[in-house]
Amino acid sequence: MQSPRSNQDRTEKTRAALLSAARGLFIEKGYAETSTPEIVAAAGITRGALYHHFQDKRDLFRAVVAEEASAVAAAIEGRASASMQPVAALIAGSFAYLEAMHAPGRTRLLLIEAPAVLGMAEIQALDEANAARTLREGLEAAFSQAGRDPGLPLAALTDLLSAAFDRAALAIDAGGSAADYGAAISVLIRRLVLN
Amino acid sequence: MQSPRSNQDRTEKTRAALLSAARGLFIEKGYAETSTPEIVAAAGITRGALYHHFQDKRDLFRAVVAEEASAVAAAIEGRASASMQPVAALIAGSFAYLEAMHAPGRTRLLLIEAPAVLGMAEIQALDEANAARTLREGLEAAFSQAGRDPGLPLAALTDLLSAAFDRAALAIDAGGSAADYGAAISVLIRRLVLN
DNA sequence: CTAATTAACATACAGGCTGTATGTATGCAA
DNA sequence: TTGCATACATACAGCCTGTATGTTAATTAG
Numbered sequence A, B: 001m002q003s004p005r006s007n008q009d010r011t012e013k014t015r016a017a018l019l020s021a022a023r024g025l026f027i028e029k030g031y032a033e034t035s036t037p038e039i040v041a042a043a044g045i046t047r048g049a050l051y052h053h054f055q056d057k058r059d060l061f062r063a064v065v066a067e068e069a070s071a072v073a074a075a076i077e078g079r080a081s082a083s084m085q086p087v088a089a090l091i092a093g094s095f096a097y098l099e100a101m102h103a104p105g106r107t108r109l110l111l112i113e114a115p116a117v118l119g120m121a122e123i124q125a126l127d128e129a130n131a132a133r134t135l136r137e138g139l140e141a142a143f144s145q146a147g148r149d150p151g152l153p154l155a156a157l158t159d160l161l162s163a164a165f166d167r168a169a170l171a172i173d174a175g176g177s178a179a180d181y182g183a184a185i186s187v188l189i190r191r192l193v194l195n
Numbered sequence C: 001c002t003a004a005t006t007a008a009c010a011t012a013c014a015g016g017c018t019g020t021a022t023g024t025a026t027g028c029a030a
Numbered sequence D: 001t002t003g004c005a006t007a008c009a010t011a012c013a014g015c016c017t018g019t020a021t022g023t024t025a026a027t028t029a030g
Helices: A007-029 A036-043 A047-053 A057-076 A086-100 A106-118 A120-146 A154-173 A178-193 B007-029 B036-043 B047-053 B057-076 B086-100 B106-118 B120-146 B154-173 B178-193
Strands: none
Touching: A007 A036, A007 A047, A007 A057, A007 A106, A036 A047, A057 A086, A057 A106, A057 A120, A086 A120, A086 A154, A086 A178, A106 A120, A106 A154, A106 B106, A120 A154, A120 A178, A154 A178, A154 B154, A154 B178, A178 B154, A178 B178, B007 B036, B007 B047, B007 B057, B007 B106, B036 B047, B057 B086, B057 B106, B057 B120, B086 B120, B086 B154, B086 B178, B106 B120, B106 B154, B120 B154, B120 B178, B154 B178
16 A cells, blocks of 8 residues: 555456456357457456467357356355245245345356366356255255155255256246246245255 | 259258368367358368358357257157156156266257357247257156146246256266266156155 | 350458467556 | 566467359260
8 A cells, every 4th residue: 555556456457447347348249249349358468478378269258258157156154044845945046046046137148158168167166156056955955854865966956956946047037038038936845845 | 853963962961061070170279269260161161161151250150059959859758758757757868868968078069068059048938849858848747647736837947957957967977977867867856746 | 055144152352359378557566 | 777577569479260263074955
């Protein structure tokens, strides 16, 4: 806090401007159709700065995706409180997820483009860190309360359910009936867990 | 059948060579990392021929995807015969799908790259023409046999199930346990349909 | 049967984009 | 204040896509 602009400050501002501009363009036009000249123009800097802060275009995209994924996780956080019944918590969490994913362009960015650009492996790791673990624990709790753990492939079921949520988010974003997909999610969870 | 090489013949051979070469490269390296010079070199022709037969690179990709999707549909065809019980038919069809998707590179091509390159709308239309309708009819039959249609959002449920199948195919392809995912699919269907 | 037209390519070109290499100015540390 | 590293900006090389233009062979018209 001595110079008019410390290096740390400059870096933060530049990175933030880059991320914001990139997110807007990636959401609007997709990864492939967005050029780095466009991004830096929108951010008010030059390509030199971009390649100073990020290794390449993909690396910048990765940062945007991570940011967005963590925003989704944050939006869900706390929506399914520990005081709820397991099944109710599962359903509340699912609806929170659908709501959070409804932000403009999020489904396309996170569910369509990210797997193609970054590869499924990276996305899976990111999911695991954010939502998947919570979901699996919720499922586990619900199952164990209903007393029917034995032999069920819990991890696989978690994965399949998570895929169903993703598809629901995508479908709603594409104009599908939120009520229908919400009901379908609800039915799916209840039938799976309760007998 | 008069000339040593009729135009029709030439066209067919060239298109086939192009599609085959493109499929191999798209599967091996993905859409973005595959260049048209590479494709035509592998096919033994020039870029002029490619752009004569297809509007652009995406159009060629679209043709490859359509071919592959129809191969999957063909592989499933007949696996779920009308003589089976509805639920058994559903499960048989699901397993046939998982098997058909296990061909090298198919999950990546059809489930990861195609939505990103062609857009979700086109993929949905393609799915609808191939697998989704069959699935919905199967679900409907199973539900009506179990006597519990009223009020269920059938189309949405079909969509979610289809997403679960896709994820299972992806997960198995990525090294997940085919037994676990198969069991999970089986459980999901049974719990959903039977009470 | 020949002339004209069109289809099926091959070649050449223009523009744009990515990543890197290089230059410069400013903060920071000794 | 002198030297070094950081945060950029500028310049460059190579590749790729799509189009425009040429060429050869097949098909159609007269």
